Amino acid sequence: MNEKVNSGSRNVAIVGPYLSGKTTLLESLLFVTGAISRKGSVKDANTVGDSAQEARDRQMSVEVSAASAEYNGTRFTFIDCPGSVEFAQETYNALIGVDAAIVVCEPINDRVLTLAPLFKFLDDWEIPHLVFVNKMDRANIHVLETLHALKAVSSRPLVAHQYPIMGGEQLIGFIDLVTEQAYHYHLGAAADPVPFPEELKAEEHAARAEMLEALANFDDHLLEELLEDIEPPQEEILKDLKMELGADLVVPVFFGVAEQDYGVRPLLEALLREAPEPETTAERRLSKIKDNATLAQVLKTYYTPQGGKLSLVRVWQGKLTDGIVLNGIRAGGIYRLMGQQLQQVNQVGAGEIVALSRMEGIKTGDTLSTNSQAVQLPKVEQLEPVYALAIIPEKRNDEVKLSGAITKLLEEDPSLAWEQHGDTHEVILWGQGEIHLQVALDRLRRKYNLPMTTHLPQVPYKxxxxxxxxxxxxxxxxxxxxxxxxxxxxxxxxxxxxxxxxxxxxxxxxxxxxxxxxxxxxxxxxxxxxxxxxxxxxxxxxxxxxxxxxxxxxxxxxxxxxxxxxxxxxxxxxxQPTLLEPIIRVQVTTPSEFTSKVMQLLTGRRGQILGYEAIHDWQGWDNITGYLPQAEMQNFIVELRSQTLGVGSFHWEFDHLQEVPDKLAERILAANSGNGGNGNSK
Missing domain, CATH: 3.30.230.10 (Ribosomal Protein S5; domain 2)
Known part of the structure; x- marks a missing residue:
């Protein structure tokens, strides 16, 4: 018999681009719900999220953070996710375990494109999500322009759930488009109902009509009411919002200023009313699974100084009890997380996100079960590494410890990879970018006392x-x-x-x-x-x-x-010996508006364009295929992101060896002779 899912809970991820204010929103959500008595700030390095030293040093999220709160009888588990594209694997791994996601963004139209890969992932996995347009106190464009820009990067229709009330450039309140009640914000308190601002009547009416029309696309009864000019009951609108959000058919949009707690309570209320319960999410994820065993999935792995290995898991089915054996491994303990603080519990039911200790040999993405023959839940595709550094322990005696430490590092962060190169004999650490690798090196130094020296990897010339x-x-x-x-x-x-x-x-x-x-x-x-x-x-x-x-x-x-x-x-x-260089075949993914720039970037690095085509399931995006000398790859991802607002990416694989042009070969051989023959020149 399946253990009943705890419907009095919600698991919500907070996602969005770097600097959009996700960790500040988490702090506000915890404060408004009473989970913390005083808000911290990213600047002061005292927030519940971003509690790792590597995050605080950089004032940016570098791994997912979990925190729990109760609001109106419902337990919320919030997962604060990194915004930098270099830590996207962390975000994607966590997202498959939540019931809904809050996509946080700024009202800056030029940056909206950075949401496109995130929206695509959410829609590919059919994860219900809503948008919170943060930092409305800095908005210098009309709200309708923001909505228009957001709609251009989402394959699901975006519907305004609120219409913001601005006082000059300041957000002072909102109109709920379901009830058409206006509210004014106050620092440190819930918003007060106020008379409807007549000067916004036409704009509010148009926004509400657009919301109802979007909902009517999935509800014939609502469509009939609109065609006959019948005002639909509020209960019907809320029912449609819940149904269509839960099925990832529409994306409601909210507005606020997380730093001042503006818009946070209406956001919480909407999550309570309209976000799917864990039971609904589990039914969708487990629709093809007939096994009654306890099932959980690992969303994140941590190695902590005080608790050792922790596996953050979503319980999909059954219950976890103290000392439970999953995949043949006895769990050391069950904990709720509040940033880096642990609260031990003896039992949790389906629908919860908790941490299990001492699950040795278990990796992020693994399915855990009391049945050794259980099916595997789908995992997130592994992002391919695109940036590399050769690493050498500062102390030669530390070389024996390196492989064990890197193994743990890769358990915490599966988007890292390492190799001992057969030709150059270097230990090469691969990742998603320069900051990503610097964070990994910081962890090696802090957690495992393994300081490293680094250099660019040698090109494996032949x-x-x-x-x-x-x-x-x-x-x-x-x-x-x-x-x-x-x-x-x-x-x-x-x-x-x-x-x-x-x-x-x-x-x-x-x-x-x-x-x-x-x-x-x-x-x-x-x-x-x-x-x-x-x-x-x-x-x-x-x-x-x-x-x-x-x-x-x-x-x-x-x-x-x-x-x-x-x-x-x-x-x-x-x-007549001659120098050969490795040529990689690249497939670059970019918004169509940057396609010509990316092709120039490739040819400017001695690349050869083989062709490009539109991506059939991603409107407005292209794939460019070409050849690129591996010597030109090292900073390619840096320049590609610079040219594409951070959203360009590429897949690569070795293709063939090719003669190096004579003049370049002379420079390489001269450098190789000068540095003792290690081949480390481009």
């Missing part, structure tokens, strides 16, 4: 040859006490087609090189090709052993390996 040479002689003769060493070979060297790699063969006749020594020849050739005459690994080369001689006593496989190296050392410089 080299190849342009022409063949034959009968290159290599003889190794070494005499010391006892047996000597003797190996003698003749090699043919020729280029292969791009991407064919390496081929070794032999045409030995008459046993001039005994069979048991031929593997040593191949080993010697391969070892030499790891570091060619230009200083880089050699590719696309064929080597044939054609002749040689041996000594019945002094020859050995080791001697023939050395002879082969000597032959390659002589022969390869005769084959």
């Amino acid at each position: 080299e190849t040859i342009r022409k063949a040479t034959s009968s290159v002689h290599g003889r190794y003769k070494h005499q010391s006490g006892g047996h000597g060493q003797f190996g003698d070979v003749y090699l043919d060297i020729k280029p292969l087609g791009r991407g064919e790699g390496f081929n070794f063969s032999e045409t030995i006749v008459g046993g001039v090189v005994p069979r048991q020594y031929i593997p040593g020849v191949e080993t010697g050739v391969r070892e030499f090709l790891a570091h060619g005459p230009l200083g880089f690994p050699v590719v696309d080369v064929a080597v044939t052993l054609t002749n040689g001689s041996y000594h019945s006593v002094d020859s050995s496989e080791q001697a023939f390996k050395q002879a082969a190296r000597l032959a390659m050392q002589t022969g390869l410089p005769q084959c």
Whole structure:
């Protein structure tokens, strides 16, 4: 029997662009509900959200923060999400566990486009959401212009739920478009009802008619009433708002000033009346699941100094009790979060968001169940890393601790990745941007006492040859006490087609090189090709052993390996070695208005445009496909975001190797020679 979901609760994410005021809104929501007695501020670094030191140092959210409050008998769990695009993975991972989202934005039309990727994610996952236009005390445009700009980036119709009342450039109140009651705001108190401002009657009437028409698109009865000029009852309008918001069919819009608590109480009231209950969300998410076991999903992983590992989970079905075993792991404890403060509880029901301690081996996105055979709930797609730094521990003795610390770092933040590069032998940390990696490095230093030095990763250049040479002689003769060493070979060297790699063969006749020594020849050739005459690994080369001689006593496989190296050392410089660079295939996603700028950005970095096309399920956005030298990739994401208001992104993968233009190759080789041959120049 399924445990009944707690309908007296709501799980609400607070999302929106960087600097829109999300953490300030959370502080106001907690203050208005009485969960905190005094509001903190981002500037003073004393808010419930952004409690991590990395966030306070930068005065920006760098991970999700959870906080609970009660309002009119309903428990709200708010999830404050980062706004920077570099921490979008945090936001997306948390969003799939909530019942509704508040999208916070500013009344600045030029910045509205930054909401487009967020709106698309919400609609792709059918997550109900409403918009809170914050900082209305700084608005210098008409409210209808803001609404028009917002509608252009949302695939769902936006409907004003309120009409703001302005006193000059200050927000002084609002008109509720359902009841048509006007209110004035007061600092530190609920808004008071006031007489309807007649000067706004025409604008309010038009906004209300637009709201009703949008709702009528999904309700035939309401449509009939509007066609017959019948005033619909308020209960019917509220019922439609609840139904259509819950199905992600419409997006209600509210206005306010979170810093002054203006608009926060009406927002809370709307969440109570119109946001879907956890039961509704669970029915939609679990519609294809027939399992009655307890089900939860991990939205975020934390490593805390006091509590160790914490897994923030949404309970979808059943209940969590103290000591419960999920996925074969006994939970260490159940906690409600208030920023970094923990409140232990013994039991929670379906519909709650809580933290479980000591869930070792469990990762963000995992489905937890009391049934080992349970199905997996859908996970958020992993964002691909687009920016990298090579990292080295400041203290050599710390190298042994690095992999364990990075493993924990990646559990906390799955949008990071790391690799030990096979060619350059560097440890490379990948992420979503420069700030993202700096936050990760701060965590390594603070949490794990692992300070790092960093540099840009070396470009994994290769080299190849342009022409063949034959009968290159290599003889190794070494005499010391006892047996000597003797190996003698003749090699043919020729280029292969791009991407064919390496081929070794032999045409030995008459046993001039005994069979048991031929593997040593191949080993010697391969070892030499790891570091060619230009200083880089050699590719696309064929080597044939054609002749040689041996000594019945002094020859050995080791001697023939050395002879082969000597032959390659002589022969390869005769084959016109040339430098190759890795070329990546990129697919850039951008608003159509920036498409031409992005194509110029690609070609300006020695890129080649292969084509572009509109994205079929995202109106006003294009995909541009092209080739880009990997040497030009390092800051590409920085410039791309700069050119596209921060919303451009790209997918990349290695495609092929290509000869470096001669003048550029000269500069690279000169730099490579000057820095000891580490290949770290573009």
